[in-house]
Amino acid sequence: MSVAPESQRDPTAVLKFIERYAGHLADAGMQRMAARVFVALLCEDSGRMTATDMAELLQVSPAAISGAVRYLSHANMVEREREPGSRRDYYVVNDDLWYDVVTRREQLMHRWEITMREGMEILGEHTPAGLRWKETLEFYAFMHERLPQFMAEWRERRAELHRKWGLTD
Amino acid sequence: MSVAPESQRDPTAVLKFIERYAGHLADAGMQRMAARVFVALLCEDSGRMTATDMAELLQVSPAAISGAVRYLSHANMVEREREPGSRRDYYVVNDDLWYDVVTRREQLMHRWEITMREGMEILGEHTPAGLRWKETLEFYAFMHERLPQFMAEWRERRAELHRKWGLTD
DNA sequence: TCTTAACTTCATGATTTTGTGAAATGAGTG
DNA sequence: CACTCATTTCACAAAATCATGAAGTTAAGA
Structure with missing residues (x-):
């Protein structure tokens, strides 16, 4: 047996959860946008998203994602991955x-x-x-x-x- | 044998250290003024100061101390003490x-x-x-x-x- | 009760932070 | 080599944060 598929998720509820938990992290001193991006990744089954995906999901500009991701990479909380022969960067949360x-x-x-x-x-x-x-x-x-x-x-x-x-x- | 007296301290060096360490705490998400007040208390032999003392030491208004101290009390990082028959509040860092x-x-x-x-x-x-x-x-x-x-x-x-x-x- | 001292609250102005749009970069593709 | 698209950089505007001075509150002492 493995894990279940994502089944039916309420996208609005997921968004709300992202905001709520990102709020906790922001209270603890993390930059707000970085927190949102990070939590969004944690809520993705694959733990991977492109900057464009994240911008669309969170309704912010690509520039904001770029800044957040720089912060998170610097803090080693996400890694950048690029598939060979693609021009999209995937950002990935560490498994462990x-x-x-x-x-x-x-x-x-x-x-x-x-x-x-x-x-x-x-x-x-x-x-x-x-x-x-x-x-x-x-x-x-x-x-x-x-x-x-x-x-x-x-x-x-x-x-x-x-x-x-x-x-x- | 107990501890030495404070001997000769360089007040400027102490101030500089307060700013430097408070900077670390601020980087980690603590409010800047709260961090300065907290570190200032940690640098006091008695671990106790009045709001007025702190305002003078850090060269800021009493109002700023008041706000910082509210934050720190709320976070249980300092306690307020008032000696009976006095109108001065002492703020104290916990021993442990x-x-x-x-x-x-x-x-x-x-x-x-x-x-x-x-x-x-x-x-x-x-x-x-x-x-x-x-x-x-x-x-x-x-x-x-x-x-x-x-x-x-x-x-x-x-x-x-x-x-x-x-x-x- | 009046005065004074210690602290707090609040409105304001200054600084800093944050997110945006637009332009630039850079990598893959034809 | 030109084109396209993902991402980054940058100048700027909006928003949040911060410290201040002044007024307000509370409690001690005369």
Whole structure:
């Protein structure tokens, strides 16, 4: 057994869901258009769309898609694919989405560490304020230490679920 | 042995660090003024300041502080304290900062789950797109399941560090 | 009760961000 | 090499965000 076909979907309801979830992401700091594009891709069975498709679906200009997609590529949340002998770019969400998002975020925070270390030194490593930043650095170190194990276990769980759901990967 | 006094700090360097780190937080989606206020508090030995102090330190109007502080209270990143018989509010960063921030973020994401579940149903639970959202829900469930253990271990590590640093808590 | 200090609210102006249309780019096709 | 079509770039306009000053509110102290 594999997955069901898309059957009958209510396109309006899908659009509404895209807006709602993109709103959550925007609240969390993602650019609004980037969030809409990203969620739209997540709602596509294939996880792939061309810029033109997205522009039509979301009722925005191709230029807006272009900008959003640049942001998302930069953040490694989508990849660009071009089929040989075609002039259309497909944008694709990664299959192992959450692994990537979490990994990416960790790399981002790593850059913050440099700034924090400077701050600690400016404040004085043995002052109360300096120690607060030292503790923060330790917290990040702790996360960094534990994350690989955590993500490995997630991958294992994910594989189990896919078996249960009859997916072949 | 306890911690050193603040000794000689370069106020300009501290200000610069505040701006730099607040910039990171702003990039990650936090309101800029809220980020500045938050970082300023983290750089204060006592972790406490009045609105007036902050306005002077950051060279902004009291109104800006008021708005920032509303945001931060709402996000549970600072608390308001008033000493009896005084008309000054002190704003305070939590001592166990990272525990709180992580916990809070988890609660935020819990609200996203409701939206995701709707999306899954609109798309059809057994379609490829529906399954993608189902997997996302599972990922959050997995995190939710593991987080308490993780945070408990952090607290333990933190206690160790505080012992090592000669802090009494 | 009147004054003063600390903070908040609100309307306004400034800045920044965002999305658009139009022109440019560039890759495939005849 | 010219044509076509998907995408990108860019200047600009619209919209959202932000910080401010001024007025308003609340509570302490005289």
